[in-house]
Amino acid sequence: MKRPTGVILSAVVLLVASLFQLLMAMGMALAAVMERKGIGASGLPAAHSGPPTPPWMAGFMYVLCGFFIALAAWGIATTVGLLKLRRWARYSILVIGGLLAFFGFFSCIFSLFLLKIPLPAPTNVDAAQAQTAQAMTRIVFVGIAFFYGLICAVGVWWLVYFNRKKVCEVFNGSAEIIVPSRRPILISVIALLNLIGAAFCLPTAFLPIPAAFLGWTLHGWEKTLLYLAFSALTAAVGIGLWGLRQWGLRLALVMQAFGLLNCVVFLMHPLSFLRYNQEVQQSLNFSHQQLPERFQSTMYSVSFGLSALLLLAIAAILIHYRKAFAEPDEFSQIEPTKLL
Numbered sequence: 298m299k300r301p302t303g304v305i306l307s308a309v310v311l312l313v314a315s316l317f318q319l320l321m322a323m324g325m326a327l328a329a330v331m332e333r334k335g336i337g338a339s340g341l342p343a344a345h346s347g348p349p350t351p352p353w354m355a356g357f358m359y360v361l362c363g364f365f366i367a368l369a370a371w372g373i374a375t376t377v378g379l380l381k382l383r384r385w386a387r388y389s390i391l392v393i394g395g396l397l398a399f400f401g402f403f404s405c406i407f408s409l410f411l412l413k414i415p416l417p418a419p420t421n422v423d424a425a426q427a428q429t430a431q432a433m434t435r436i437v438f439v440g441i442a443f444f445y446g447l448i449c450a451v452g453v454w455w456l457v458y459f460n461r462k463k464v465c466e467v468f469n470g471s472a473e474i475i476v477p478s479r480r481p482i483l484i485s486v487i488a489l490l491n492l493i494g495a496a497f498c499l500p501t502a503f504l505p506i507p508a509a510f511l512g513w514t515l516h517g518w519e520k521t522l523l524y525l526a527f528s529a530l531t532a533a534v535g536i537g538l539w540g541l542r543q544w545g546l547r548l549a550l551v552m553q554a555f556g557l558l559n560c561v562v563f564l565m566h567p568l569s570f571l572r573y574n575q576e577v578q579q580s581l582n583f584s585h586q587q588l589p590e591r592f593q594s595t596m597y598s599v600s601f602g603l604s605a606l607l608l609l610a611i612a613a614i615l616i617h618y619r620k621a622f623a624e625p626d627e628f629s630q631i632e633p634t635k636l637l
Contacts, residue, residue, distance in 0.1 A: 308379040315372030322365035324360045368406045387468045395486035397452030408442035481618045491535035498528040509573045512562045546622045553612040559604040
């Protein structure tokens, strides 16, 4: 069967993005090796004028390297599946498109919000050039917003294109009768996001970084216990949503409510998160110049405000698709229909 032009173009874009992920993985691996051996960018032993880098930083870079490799493998496998017109590849690129649209949209909005925050004048720039430096910084933010907007546009394109009837028929076969998936695509995206979040939260429990919990900063075993519990609950949400279980829906709504409460607490007390951020930088031995507290508080308030809107949007999606979370005996009454 002839491949549609849009499928070929999507495969090319996805392949390029996957190769870029591999390049990122190579960069992380190289940085980890240089960090572990104490080699500077020039290839000679690095001369550390500031505090030493934490010993676990190289291991963290290796973890990021593995993450980028996993993303690249997912993209390359989906690319091959698209070119072979495999049905699973259509589902895969729909999930990838949803993730791109999701992260691209909120990252673009956050970058545009940063434009509204009064930028502090750089201390190492002459007062006469401060306005020019601030203008250049705003241009950078506009470029970042445009980049994330482009990513969001690609995600929306894939969501729309691969849900078209003619494209579905190319992957499914026009005369084929199949049982449609009971799981809405947005529920699949939310489930995968929770599983990915759980995977990232688990190693964080063993890093010497404090945790923020309802305005408090936790250390030691309290921090470890919190991250382990949160990782387990997030993984349970992902599994429950993927299986369309009623308990998964309820647990997901409870987690959204908890996240919303956490955002509200830090919105009402932005200085508490500012103190938490300072403790994180101290644990990482970062000794760069601090931005003004007012600027940081405004930036954190915008971040938590967008996070609260995101949590409300996820809760609205879960409530909208609540009928999909039926009991197993109710699924048996669903008749096979043609998948569009």
